[in-house]
Amino acid sequence: MSEQTPDYKDTLNLPKTDFPMRAGLPKREPEWLARWEEIGIYDRLREKTGRESFTLHDGPPYANGNLHIGHALNKILKDMVVRSQQMMGKDARYIPGWDCHGLPIEWKIEEKYRKKGRDKDAVPVVEFRQECREFAAGWVDIQRDEFKRLGITGKWENPYLTMDFHAERVIAAEFQKFLMNGTLYQGSKPVMWSPVEKTALAEAEVEYHDKESFTVWVKFQVVGTGDATLDSAKVVIWTTTPWTMPSNKAVVYGAGISYGLYEVIGRPEECWARIGERFILSDALAEDVLGRARLDPSMYRRLCDITSEDLAKIQLLHPLHGVEGGAGEWDDIRDFRAADFVTDSEGTGFVHCAPSHGMEEFELYRDLGMLEQVITYNVMEDGRFRADLPFFGGKAILKPNGKEGNANGAIIEKLAEVGGLLARGKIKHSYPHSWRSKAPVIYRNTPQWFAAVDKPVNDGQDTYGKTIRERALTSIDELVTWTPPTGRNRLYSMIEARPDWVLSRQRAWGVPLTCFTKNGSLPTDDDYLLRNEEVNARVLEAFEAEGADAWYKEGAKERFLSGIVAPEDFTQVFDILDVWFDSGSTHAFVLRDRADGSDDGLADLYLEGTDQHRGWFHSSMLQSCGTQGRAPYRGVLTHGFTLDEKGMKMSKSIGNTVSPEDVTRQYGADILRLWVAQSDYTSDLRIGPEILKGVADSYRRLRNTMRFMLGSLADFTPSDQVAPEAMPELEQWVLHRLAQLDATVREGYSAYDFQGVFQALFQFATVDLSSFYFDIRKDVLYCDGDTAERRAARTVLDILYHRLTTWLAPVLTFTMEEVWLERHPEEGSSVHLQDMPQTPSRWSNPDLAEKWSSIRKVRRVVTGALEVQRREKNIGSSLEAAPVVYVSAEVAEVLKSVSFADLCITSGIEISTQAAPEAAFVLEDTDRVAVSFAKASGEKCQRCWKILPDVGQHSHAGVCGRCDAALR
Known part of the structure; x- marks a missing residue:
């Protein structure tokens, strides 16, 4: 190039965007959270009328500590379900909730008392319960902020809490249905008992550890x-x-x-x-x-x-x-x-x-x-033998700290x-322990309240069966869809073999069993339990106004019974309900009672870890079958547990835990969300520093794809659009791929296959787009003037933009909002208010796809041959080459129908049907394609860098004809 040749760099259509290469997610994500709260995204979505509803019912986490990585996995999966269903055109509702009653919270308050030398039994029960309520409320606020930081959408300002007065009223009302339908009874049988916590435990409250x-x-x-x-x-x-x-x-x-x-x-x-x-x-x-x-x-x-x-x-x-x-x-x-x-x-x-x-x-x-x-009654509630037992009176099976007693x-x-x-x-063997105190449990015969699972339920709701067990087993097979399908077998076998449900706990913080027993009667007598609708109504009215504390206030028995029956003839029951009854009842006060609950009282999905087959899925099934004759859900999704990178269980003592807070602080919540999407949640998931580095690398590659699109669409307007049928074949092939992907994405999201959706989109973005389509079309996008080919390419980029941002928004919640706002910065705008665009069926073109599959196979051989020349320093850029490609006559016809040199990013190419020379480059897995290297002839265009014979023969110095036209 002579010294007089101008610098044409400023004449190129180079990408223009403020979208940064470095995401800066830890700093920027809180800004988007604040923006979403300000514009009220969740409530604005509810304003979209005429949609089919979709309700994911939140299994309530326990309000007693900071979130761990398992919480993050669970809530991110739920969020991806809700967002994807919403963007596919449904009214997807999500009301977060918390379990607030029960032993873990009570245990914390007792620990506080023990440190102060205070006797819990000396504290008035209402005062004690108030301390439990305040403790739970504090953790609800902390966990709510931690969940929101992960980008979880939902009705955060109005969640459900099992300790809300209305919730306590409904839990009591649901219990009263068991009282009235004949399934409630008091019996004495061995139950799993924690001597340390002095209460019966459910199977779901027990974990197994080795014990000598x-x-x-x-x-x-x-x-x-x-x-x-x-x-x-x-x-x-x-x-x-x-x-x-x-x-x-x-x-x-x-x-x-x-x-x-x-x-x-x-x-x-x-x-x-x-x-x-x-x-x-x-x-x-x-x-x-x-x-x-x-x-x-x-x-x-x-x-x-x-x-x-x-x-x-x-x-x-x-x-x-x-x-x-x-x-x-x-x-x-x-x-x-x-x-x-x-x-x-x-x-x-x-x-x-x-x-x-x-x-x-x-x-x-x-x-x-x-x-x-x-039957004997030798063992007391604290695990000691009764005082008058010869030789062993007062001896303890376990000490108060859970260690071996005498x-x-x-x-x-x-x-x-x-x-x-x-x-x-x-002997060292696997032995049941309380998952709260970590102390061993024993089987102990003690009077408890049970729900009979094999006794006909007297409520007239027999569509799925007459007993709770029959209704549950029928629901499992006829009403519920299981993801993965093995979840069905797990719950079915548990329900099939389970004993009667132990409803009672001998504690203070919870909803009491709101019933009365007749003095002088035996549990087997028909009149042992007071079954009176007027009494029940009084109790519920008090609970709605004052919460369950009303049961414990002075004069409660007289308040509820006077004028209906003689209070002195009855004894008030003070056991509290199993906390699994609380959470099992949530369908009643969330799905049924709330205006934003479910249209028919059924959840479309319950989503929890595999341990909930014996926990929430199980108790919800039993509770609902006892009160409304069938399961409370149409679908159940279960995920595995989180392990470290070596597949070991996470433990604070080992030091291999991964905190959601640490990940968001270092990488941002979108990296944690992407880890979930890349993982197979149906089995246990591994996470650790090296795995997160790999996730961050995938994120960067995807971000660069979005950045390229944004840069090339900087000044794109609707007037620049080209109809699909007027586009070159390459653009039509991209539209065909979008039609395929649209089906893949919708089917995948409908089946909750987030890994499948993300893998398909990531492969498309990094291979089909970045390594193929973008690589080829950079030349047209940067160097063409206002040509039909450039307008077609930019139209396709606009189509790609709107699909990729909405398809990926359920996963990369923050990043896709950033991508969206780059082009739609107007007030109140958000990608999360959009639906996935409908893809015209006419874009699907299998014949064209087959043709381009053949073209890409040949191109792969060409790029392989050029890579050899690049390694041998014969060329620096593929534009220095003009290879000869030897193919069959049939393939030659296909290649000549397109601009194959542009597809291979060479300055020229020759298609030959002659026999290839022996030294020609071939790939073992591609038949009848060979490439001989040749350098391009001509001069290098100082604008597009192609080497062409006509460079220097036009009005603008040192450029080819195409660039000369663009400059004119």
Whole structure:
């Protein structure tokens, strides 16, 4: 180029945009949050009338601590559901809520009392409840701000709280339906009990951890058979809960198990077995049992079979039978019979039964009609034995801190003293613990209130079945869609096998069981429970005005009963409802009662972690089937748990936790949202520093795609638009891809397949657009004048812009708002007020797509050949090349129908149907395509940089004909 050649840079249509390369999300996202609040996005969306409603009902998080990464995953998934459904044309409602009652909050207040040396029982219950209410309210405010920071849309200024007065009224009303429809009863059976927290627990409140337990092999003397051989024997049982031995009432055996009589003929020192002792044992387990007693096979012999006829004769004595100081506590004959839950896979082939502390034993003797003979009340609410229990009175199974108490040790010592012990040891096994106190739990027989799941519900709502269980199982199969489908099996099997629902808790902070029992009546009597609609109405009226505290105020019983029945004839129940009943009832005061709830009282979706099959999904199903005859939801979506990068469970002690606050502070909430969208939520999700770096890299690539579009559309107006049918084939191919993607996006969002949607859009943006279409069209966009080709390209960019911003807005909530406002900065504008544009079916063109698939395959061989030349320093830019491409005649015809040189970003190209030279470049996976390299001939255009023969032959110095026309 001569010195006189002008600098044409300023004549190019270079991108113009203020959209920055660096996102600065941590700083800028709060600005968009404030803007959305100012313009009232959520309420403005509700003004769009005539839409089909879609309601995602929020499973309430617990109001007692900062959010963890699992909370973020859950709420982001919910937000992506709500936003995508809204932008696909529905009225998508989301009312966030909180669980505010229950033990975790009560526990926190008690901890505060303990630190101050204050006795909780000395505090008036209403005052205590008020402290719990204030504690929960404080955490609601904190968590609300933390959720909003993640870009979660919803009715944040008016959430639902289970402790609101109206909510407490409805929870009480829902309980009263169980009272009135005949499914409520008081019973005494073993329930999971926390001695530390002094209350019954639901299965969902229990988690399993390894625990080291005492294990003992105990001898029961056989009596009363009239057979000298049998009467000389002892039946041996094995248990990992020695503390249940004082409550033993029976031993059971397996009808199909092979048993033998074993005699001790030798013994080592330090052994509890005596020479001549005889033990009845399962043959499959005898060697193991006697080995535990330190007897090798030379020290015992098998005398004979013990037949089913022999077993039928046997009665047993408790090891503490007749012991001095026992006060006759264990002198009754122990029951002995067959039971189908006995196996010979471990233990001794016999099972000791304390029906007060084991569900299988309880059910066995319940079905036999023998509960009165076998139920004990030895264990108090704090896990100590009743004070008058001989030898063990006051002994604790667990200490107040949840550690091992002195009960097991005392019992083992006493059994050894009286000769009742054959062996002892310890075992490490999975054991239930309270998920709040982290202390072990026990099974304890205690009077509780239950909802019967197999008793016909007297409410006339029998479409799905007559009982709660029938209604639930039918709903699972006929009403509910499960995502993923395996969720159906999980809940179905749980409902199918579950016992009656324990509704009562022995605590203070919650909604009370608003019922009264008749003095002098038994729980089995028809008049035991007061069922009176007028009384119920009084209670509900008081709760609506004062909340559930009304139940605890002085004179409450007289207030609710006077003038209807005699207050002195009834006892007021003060147990509170299981907190899962609270959350299970939320459909009633959110979906049903709120104007912005659900049109038909059903949620379109419940969305929680997989643990909620035994939690909220489960309790909501039971509660709703008991009160309205069917499930409260049409769809259930479950997601996995969050793990660290190595797949380990997160733990503060290990130091591998990831805080949502830390991620938003370092990267911004959109990176956290993108991590959710890129992950398969149907299994456990991993997150950590390296994973987040990868997510941030994906984000940058996507951001650059959006930035390119914005720069090229800087001065685009509707008058620049070109009709699709007038566009070049390349633009029509892009429209075809958009038609494909429109179906992919809508189907994916409808199926809650966020990973599938994002992968499709990311692949399109980075491969089809950035690496192909944008790369090719840069030349036209930058260098053309006002040509039809440039107008067509910009029309396609405008179409791409409106689709990508709306398609990606449910995921990249903040970034797509930023992209939208670059072109629509007017007051009140927001991408989140838009719907996804409808895509004309005529854009779909499979024939054209097939043609361009063939073109792209050939192009890939050309770019591969040029990359080799670039590596070998033969060229610096592909515009220096004019290769020869050898293809079949059929493909040659296709390539000649388009500007293939422009597609390959070369200055020239030759299409040949001749045989390719041996040195030609080929790709193994592309048949019958070869490329020979050749340099372009001519001069370099100083404006577009193509090397062309006509450069310098036009009115403007140093440019090609195309650029000369643009300059003119």
